[in-house]
Amino acid sequence: MQRRSxxxxxxxxxxxxxxxxxxxxxxxxxxxxxxxxxxxxxIDFVARTTTSGGRxxxxxxxxxxxxxxxxxxxxxxxxxxxxxxALARVKxxxxxxxxxxxxxxxxxxxxxxxxxxxxxxxxGLLEAVAATHSxxxxxxxxxxxxxxxxxxxxxxFNRPYTDxxxxxxxxxxxYLRANQFKTFIVSGGGIEFMRPWTERTxxxxxxxxxxxxxxxxxxxxxxxxxxxxxxPKVEFIDDGPGKAxxxxxxxxxxxxxxxxxxxxxxxxxxWTAAGDGLRYMGLVHHTDAVREYAYDRDSxxxxxDKAWDEAVxxxxxxxxxxxxxxxxxxxxxx
Amino acid sequence: MQRRSxxxxxxxxxxxxxxxxxxxxxxxxxxxxxxxxxxxxxIDFVARTTTSGGRxxxxxxxxxxxxxxxxxxxxxxxxxxxxxxALARVKxxxxxxxxxxxxxxxxxxxxxxxxxxxxxxxxGLLEAVAATHSxxxxxxxxxxxxxxxxxxxxxxFNRPYTDxxxxxxxxxxxYLRANQFKTFIVSGGGIEFMRPWTERTxxxxxxxxxxxxxxxxxxxxxxxxxxxxxxPKVEFIDDGPGKAxxxxxxxxxxxxxxxxxxxxxxxxxxWTAAGDGLRYMGLVHHTDAVREYAYDRDSxxxxxDKAWDEAVxxxxxxxxxxxxxxxxxxxxxx
Numbered sequence: 001m002q003r004r005s006x007x008x009x010x011x012x013x014x015x016x017x018x019x020x021x022x023x024x025x026x027x028x029x030x031x032x033x034x035x036x037x038x039x040x041x042x043i044d045f046v047a048r049t050t051t052s053g054g055r056x057x058x059x060x061x062x063x064x065x066x067x068x069x070x071x072x073x074x075x076x077x078x079x080x081x082x083x084x085x086a087l088a089r090v091k092x093x094x095x096x097x098x099x100x101x102x103x104x105x106x107x108x109x110x111x112x113x114x115x116x117x118x119x120x121x122x123x124g125l126l127e128a129v130a131a132t133h134s135x136x137x138x139x140x141x142x143x144x145x146x147x148x149x150x151x152x153x154x155x156x157f158n159r160p161y162t163d164x165x166x167x168x169x170x171x172x173x174x175y176l177r178a179n180q181f182k183t184f185i186v187s188g189g190g191i192e193f194m195r196p197w198t199e200r201t202x203x204x205x206x207x208x209x210x211x212x213x214x215x216x217x218x219x220x221x222x223x224x225x226x227x228x229x230x231x232p233k234v235e236f237i238d239d240g241p242g243k244a245x246x247x248x249x250x251x252x253x254x255x256x257x258x259x260x261x262x263x264x265x266x267x268x269x270x271w272t273a274a275g276d277g278l279r280y281m282g283l284v285h286h287t288d289a290v291r292e293y294a295y296d297r298d299s300x301x302x303x304x305d306k307a308w309d310e311a312v313x314x315x316x317x318x319x320x321x322x323x324x325x326x327x328x329x330x331x332x333x334x
Numbered sequence: 335m336q337r338r339s340x341x342x343x344x345x346x347x348x349x350x351x352x353x354x355x356x357x358x359x360x361x362x363x364x365x366x367x368x369x370x371x372x373x374x375x376x377i378d379f380v381a382r383t384t385t386s387g388g389r390x391x392x393x394x395x396x397x398x399x400x401x402x403x404x405x406x407x408x409x410x411x412x413x414x415x416x417x418x419x420a421l422a423r424v425k426x427x428x429x430x431x432x433x434x435x436x437x438x439x440x441x442x443x444x445x446x447x448x449x450x451x452x453x454x455x456x457x458g459l460l461e462a463v464a465a466t467h468s469x470x471x472x473x474x475x476x477x478x479x480x481x482x483x484x485x486x487x488x489x490x491f492n493r494p495y496t497d498x499x500x501x502x503x504x505x506x507x508x509y510l511r512a513n514q515f516k517t518f519i520v521s522g523g524g525i526e527f528m529r530p531w532t533e534r535t536x537x538x539x540x541x542x543x544x545x546x547x548x549x550x551x552x553x554x555x556x557x558x559x560x561x562x563x564x565x566p567k568v569e570f571i572d573d574g575p576g577k578a579x580x581x582x583x584x585x586x587x588x589x590x591x592x593x594x595x596x597x598x599x600x601x602x603x604x605w606t607a608a609g610d611g612l613r614y615m616g617l618v619h620h621t622d623a624v625r626e627y628a629y630d631r632d633s634x635x636x637x638x639d640k641a642w643d644e645a646v647x648x649x650x651x652x653x654x655x656x657x658x659x660x661x662x663x664x665x666x667x668x
Binding site: 061064192195205206209213216218224228235241242244250252253314 | 395398472516525526529533539540541542543547550551552558559560562569575576578579582583584585586587601604605607608648
């Protein structure tokens with residue numbers, strides 16, 4: 001039984017790989033993308049880099065593709081979902097922290113005082129993240145994330161946050177993997193906030209998720225029972241130049257394909273573009289206020305300004321959600 | 335042509351995987367290991383964890399195996415090979431650093447003053463490593479490592495350092511991979527010192543190498559030409575408790591199988607052992623002064639003391655190079 005399904009899987013893979021020749025276009029590997037130059041540029045890139053003997057062929061082990069997460073693979077409005085998680089955690093933990101009733105930013109969070117919270121800005125949010133992402137073990141934290149995702153709902157769509165992933169990008173990830181690209185997330189978001197669900201949601205296993213992280217400390221909780229305790233200290237910020245640093249440290253190979261959506265992804269794309277041979281750099285532009293959100297140069301969340309100018313100057317792909325994507329979310333086609 | 339070799343490869347893989355059932359034992363996946371309880375314990379572990387429907391079966395994506403490098407996969411005497419590299423770099427760079435003639439540890443290194451160097455101890459060596467591993471880009475550093483490995487020779491064996499890998503461990507890595515374990519290095523050594531050669535030597539790609547690292551800085555060297563500049567500052571030390579931290583940060587899954595050889599691997603094995611289900615913890619004990627080296631509790635390099643006691647107490651495998659291994663190095667059988 002195992003042997004049979006294994007061989008079946010192997011044969012299916014072989015066919016998928018054979019299909020990776022230009023004839024792919026006939027099957028349409030990206031059915032949620034409207035036909036046009038952006039979709040075509042992806043298909044052309046994959047065809048050129050996977051055609052044996054071609055000038056742009058990339059050896060299989062070097063086929064690395066990196067994706068930002070917030071705003072590139074799932075929605076990031078009206079606030080980063082990890083921030084929504086941190087705010088919910090403050091409320092869940094308030095009973096254990098009576099002092100929070102009078103200390104900012106906790107007071108504002110507990111009182112739903114959005115005006116005051118906005119005044120406290122990013123620094124206030126980072127304090128809330130640090131406080132709610134520490135003092136527990138990595139395994140406990142994982143469970144907290146899983147439990148929150150199971151019940152939390154997005155304020156506008158009234159759906160689980162993991163429903164708000166982009167169908168066209170899910171197809172793109174699968175298309176690249178079918179062509180033997182190894183897909184990675186390289187996100188400013190917390191590595192331990194993402195890993196519990198990226199494998200099921202995107203098909204990206206924990207060991208291919210690069211992100212920001214806090215310091216963890218090895219503690220012997222009981223005889224022969226070590227845990228890693230999360231501390232309220234930053235270990236690594238995987239954003240901006242940190243994305244090139246993170247790619248080098250965690251992956252150790254330069255991507256041939258990279259997609260982002262904001263100025264925080266600019267250096268990842270620059271780092272990708274600086275490699276030899278054919279490379280693909282793409283940005284998702286949030287242009288669809290009806291089906292998702294519309295924002296760019298002036299948005300405090302996911303600002304797209306300098307990276308956009310550079311993309312235009314260097315002829316990188318800028319995907320318009322409104323024009324390039326037939327559907328945004330998987331639930332639209334279910 | 336591509337299709338044909340692809341399908342051939344796929345079929346070969348399928349057979350390799352079929353062979354992964356208990357009948358493996360008939361083929362002997364570990365020919366350089368002497369028969370005995372240690373070899374048998376490995377084969378039993380793999381059979382039990384890969385038998386579909388068995389109580390100890392591990393889902394394929396969770397089959398993570400981690401290996402220390404120095405002293406576990408290759409030799410680490412008479413000094414860590416990366417230290418030999420750093421000393422050679424001091425000599426290669428001396429012309430550009432006239433001030434080194436009078437400043438320690440450089441003076442002693444340049445004068446081959448081993449007595450004085452021994453006095454300077456680990457701190458002196460770390461200074462030499464920091465000085466020789468910084469001030470250049472990551473890509474330049476990679477080339478320096480490749481060039482050094484191509485010409486440097488081990489003082490006792492008069493062979494390239496990459497010849498001094500352990501044949502039985504190479505077989506173990508391949509055996510685990512044939513059974514769909516993903517093999518990682520988790521080493522106190524420098525991540526950028528290892529990645530240039532681990533794929534060819536061990537079949538372990540850069541993205542599966544975890545190690546110590548220095549800070550790198552994203553610098554625009556020319557318009558649209560970013561580089562990562564290596565700075566003389568430690569980013570992460572992947573040793574001792576740091577190995578559990580590094581496994582969590584870089585891999586994000588707990589290993590089911592881990593092998594080390596020294597006290598620096600103790601926490602990696604403890605972290606592995608603390609997971610649910612059947613896990614395998616192993617140590618290489620350097621017992622063969624004739625074919626390699628013999629050292630343990632009193633060695634400044636690769637000390638095996640506390641981890642050995644714990645292994646005995648918890649019945650982890652302790653491999654004796656002298657008794658368990660038919661050959662040490664691949665060149666012995668070529």
